[in-house]
Amino acid sequence: MTETEVSLIAGLQRQDRSAQQQMLDSYGRDVFAQIARLIPGIEDAEEVYQDVFVKVFRNIGKYDAEKSSLRTWVSRIAYNEAISFLRKSPAAVISYDDNGIDAYALTDAEVEETFGQPNAETVQLIRAALKHLPPDERAIITMFYYEEMSLKEIAYVTESIPTTIASKLSRTRRKLCRIIKMIQS
């Protein structure tokens, strides 16, 4: 932990306004992006964002530096708030369900080719396919590929274990590939 982080946490524990402002400046943008990925409406995303930081400022005493970094801890709160908001919201999230569908059975080589060989058209197809993923799966994919978080960190954020996250990632990767095949057909 850096010295800046230590002083920031100490300020937050004192409920210091300047420390809170500093926290928002440092982590606010990433947290908002994380929420906006999961929650489609901007107004809802703003509401959840505010709830997240109110929770962070009120529960800073519970933060354990030995378990995770401050960023990961905030990310965990944001993830949980967004997921619970989606559960409560009346608008149903339509996502692709691949249970028992063998029509688009894929080999490992096909999956690697789809994601590995640079192709602009495939990138657009992947973007379209990402929209059909359930929010939690999409969050895991983003945390792993875009934010480059480790399996342990993702497991902490989603309150899971690294091996489960690894198998979820593998499954979601194949699922994305199947959705692409469906879109193409």
Next chain:
Amino acid sequence: MKEEDMNHLRQQDQNLRDALCQEEAALPQMPADLNARLMQRMESDQPKHSRTMWRWMAVAACLLLIIGIGYTLLPKEQQDEPLVAQHETECQKQEDMPKTEPEPQAEEPQQQLAKAEVKPSQKPVKKQRKVVTKLVELIPASEAESTNMKTLPSSVIDKVKAYDQQSDLSRTTGIDDTDPLVAMAVQVEDIRQRGKRLEEEITAFMNN
């Protein structure tokens, strides 16, 4: 899958990473005043919080006051309670009972029973170092169950104590052995005889 394999996968899936980068770029931008609004909300929440605290403190104070008053009044209530309950029961009893006019004539048999006739015995009886010169004659129950008893008002029923004249043995055998006068005479005679025997024994012992 191991962590290393997963890291390799991350490097390998270039298309997926590009797609996610484009998606991130397409995300709505965070409003510039969002943090300011959040800070305002935090500030406005603060007095609300303290107001809530005051409310809870007031509720707690009221509860303490009620408990205090209750504690001071509780012993009095406990003392008064049986009296009130008794009073109510009496009232209820009186309401439930059939209303009959009190008959002064009915009181006379009660008084007669209480004033049992005293008859002097023939000889004094020693009992527990006290000389009993008089015996109380009890009136048999058969006499008490005369016409006077039947005229008793219902309000005095709880004051009459009835006893069974016949014992279980006499009830089964059919022989009447429960005349109180007979029973008492036998008992007195027995005591007298025992006293005589004891006196004789003492005299014999002293002489020897």
